[in-house]
Amino acid sequence: MAGLTACSSDTGSTDTGSTAAAGLSDTAAPRISHGAAPECPALPTFDTPPEKVVTLDTAAAAVLVELGVGDRIVGTAGDDYTADFRDSAQFPDLYDTLAGLPDLDKEGRGNKEKVIAAQPQLVTGISAYALGSFAGTASESELADNGIHGYVACPDESGPVTDFSATDDYIRGLGAIFDVPDKADALIDRLHDSLPDTGTSGVPVLVLASVPEGGQDIRTRGAGTTANAVVTVAGGRNIGADAPGSMTSFSAEAVAEKNPEVIVVATGLSPQSPDEMVDAVTSSPLLQSTGAVRNGRVIAVPQTEMLSPGLLNSEAAARIADAVGEVK
The missing domain is CATH 3.40.50.1980 (Nitrogenase molybdenum iron protein domain)
Structure with missing residues (x-):
C-alpha cells in the first residue's frame, strides 16, 4: 500500500524510520520536518491493517470509530476529548462509545509503560506533542524500539493555517492504514458538508x-x-x-x-x-x-x-x- 505523508512543509528531511513491527512493509512515506511541533512521523504502511491500536487521545479514537475500525482499539492513553462529544450535534452516539474505552492512564499522560505493555501495532493521536513531548509519554523512537509505529495529525505551521486540511489528511492517512479509503473520503465529505456557510466578513x-x-x-x-x-x-x-x-x-x-x-x-x-x-x-x-x-x-x-x-x-x-x- 502506498504511504501518505502525515504532514507537509516547504522543507523537510527524509527518513523511512523503523519497520520492526510484524506486518509492516519495508517502505513508508518520507518523514517531514515540521515548523513548530516535534517532527511528525512518516505514515507507516502495513502488509495487513493493524489489529491492535492504542490512541493517545479520544479524538483519535473517534475517527477510528467513524471509520468502522473502533474494535481495533485496545486502549486510550487520554480521555480529555471525550466530554466534548457529549453534546455533539453531528456525532451524538460517540460519547458513550468513547467513554467505554479502556483508559490506560486515569492519572494523566504519564502512560509510556502502559501504552507499550498493551502491545499495539499502531499508536495514534491528534497531536505530535503526545509523542514524547508530554511528561511520561513515549517518543516515536521508544515506540519503534518496541516494534510499534506512531501516526499523528500534523498541521503545517510553515504558513497560515486557514482550513481543516490537517484533519482531512489525518483521516485519509488512517483510511490508508486500515484499507478503508472510501470510508475516509465519506467522513471527510460529511465534515465538509457541516461547515458553516459563511464568507470572509473580516x-x-x-x-x-x-x-x-x-x-x-x-x-x-x-x-x-x-x-x-x-x-x-x-x-x-x-x-x-x-x-x-x-x-x-x-x-x-x-x-x-x-x-x-x-x-x-x-x-x-x-x-x-x-x-x-x-x-x-x-x-x-x-x-x-x-x-x-x-x-x-x-x-x-x-x-x-x-x-x-x-x-x-x-x-x-x-x-x-x-x-x-x-x-x-
Missing part, C-alpha cells in the same frame, strides 16, 4: 486561553494554528493572524485598537469553568473597550475543539460563525 476575533492580567500583554493564537483555521472558517479574522507562528502577544492598547467584535475563550486549559472564564474575561478591565465585551459577544469553546485537529472543529466554527453573524 470581523475581528480574539482567541484567549486564559484571562488577561493587568501589567501583562494579552496572549493569543497566531496564524500557524488550528485556532486560526477555526476562526477563518467561521468567517472571522483572527487578530493574531499577522503573526506567523503559534502564539503572539499584544498590549491592551493594541487590542483596543484592533477592537475584536468577538472574543473566543478556549476553555479547558484553566481550572475555571467555561462560565467562570467568560465572566472573568467580560469583567477584565483590559477588554472593556472592545466591541465583543460591550455587545456581549464573548463565547466559550472547548480548547479540544479549538486548538487541535479533530472531528469537532466544524462545530466550533459553527458556534463562532453565529457570533460573527451578529456583528452588524
Whole structure:
C-alpha cells in the first residue's frame, strides 16, 4: 500500500524510520520536518491493517470509530476529548462509545509503560506533542524500539493555517492504514458538508486561553494554528493572524485598537469553568473597550475543539460563525 505523508512543509528531511513491527512493509512515506511541533512521523504502511491500536487521545479514537475500525482499539492513553462529544450535534452516539474505552492512564499522560505493555501495532493521536513531548509519554523512537509505529495529525505551521486540511489528511492517512479509503473520503465529505456557510466578513476575533492580567500583554493564537483555521472558517479574522507562528502577544492598547467584535475563550486549559472564564474575561478591565465585551459577544469553546485537529472543529466554527453573524 502506498504511504501518505502525515504532514507537509516547504522543507523537510527524509527518513523511512523503523519497520520492526510484524506486518509492516519495508517502505513508508518520507518523514517531514515540521515548523513548530516535534517532527511528525512518516505514515507507516502495513502488509495487513493493524489489529491492535492504542490512541493517545479520544479524538483519535473517534475517527477510528467513524471509520468502522473502533474494535481495533485496545486502549486510550487520554480521555480529555471525550466530554466534548457529549453534546455533539453531528456525532451524538460517540460519547458513550468513547467513554467505554479502556483508559490506560486515569492519572494523566504519564502512560509510556502502559501504552507499550498493551502491545499495539499502531499508536495514534491528534497531536505530535503526545509523542514524547508530554511528561511520561513515549517518543516515536521508544515506540519503534518496541516494534510499534506512531501516526499523528500534523498541521503545517510553515504558513497560515486557514482550513481543516490537517484533519482531512489525518483521516485519509488512517483510511490508508486500515484499507478503508472510501470510508475516509465519506467522513471527510460529511465534515465538509457541516461547515458553516459563511464568507470572509473580516470581523475581528480574539482567541484567549486564559484571562488577561493587568501589567501583562494579552496572549493569543497566531496564524500557524488550528485556532486560526477555526476562526477563518467561521468567517472571522483572527487578530493574531499577522503573526506567523503559534502564539503572539499584544498590549491592551493594541487590542483596543484592533477592537475584536468577538472574543473566543478556549476553555479547558484553566481550572475555571467555561462560565467562570467568560465572566472573568467580560469583567477584565483590559477588554472593556472592545466591541465583543460591550455587545456581549464573548463565547466559550472547548480548547479540544479549538486548538487541535479533530472531528469537532466544524462545530466550533459553527458556534463562532453565529457570533460573527451578529456583528452588524
